[in-house]
Every structure is written in structure tokens, then in C-alpha cells.
Amino acid sequence: MKVQLQGQALRLRLDEAELASLLVGRDIASLTRLLPGNAFDMQVRLSEEMEPALMGAHGQFRFHLPRSLLEPYVARLPCRDGLRFELPVGGDDVLVLEFEVDVRDSVRSRGPRKH
DSSP, X not given: OEEEEETTEEEEEEOHHHHHHHHTTOOXXXXXXXXXXXXXXXXXXXXXXXXXXXXXXXXXXXXXXXXXXXXXXXHTOSOSOOEEEEEEEETTEEEEEEEEEOHHHHHHHHOSOOO
16 A cells, blocks of 8 residues: 655555455555654555544554445546545544555556446
8 A cells, every 4th residue: 555645635545456455354554664663554444334534543543444435436447536535633624535546557457447
């Protein structure tokens, strides 16, 4: 999983193998050790809830992605657009979270999109 963080925007991009793992119930993770005793740990897991959620503290974060939102997205792969969520993080602040499957990897795996 590739993680891109800029300001109040977080982008998570999976390849097709990671997507397949996610779809069968495995968590997908990215761990970056920053300093001794400090790390940034991001995980994505499917949930049966209707709304996405981001939980965590102290450098460990879990994004719960509703299966009901992922399945229609997977059905239209490969595509350049992903899923976009605005998650409240306190006060008036929101985190814009973008979830996508790497389009180049998707084309290699699935072939070009059929219209």
C-alpha cells in the first residue's frame, strides 16, 4: 500500500494483489519507522458498517472501509478515479481520504476497461 499525506489529505493506493487480500478479509498495512520507538502505522480493513471510519492514536491508524462502498468501485476497475471521503477530525477540521487501486496495475491485471 502506498500512503501519501499532505496537509489534511490522505491518499491510500493499493495494487491488485493487496485489493484481492482486502476482499477476502485480510488487513492491508504500511509501517514506516520514523525514529527509535516511533512509527507511522496505517492499516485498511473492510467493515460491514455503512460509513467509513478512521481510528487510532500515537502513530497507529486504522481505516475501516465499508464493503458496500468498495464492491461497486471494484466492479468498475480499472479506472483512474477512486473513492473519496471527508472524515471529521474535531472542530471544523476534516481529513480528505482518497482510496484507490493503482490504475496501471489494474490494467495489467484486468486488461483495459470495457465500455
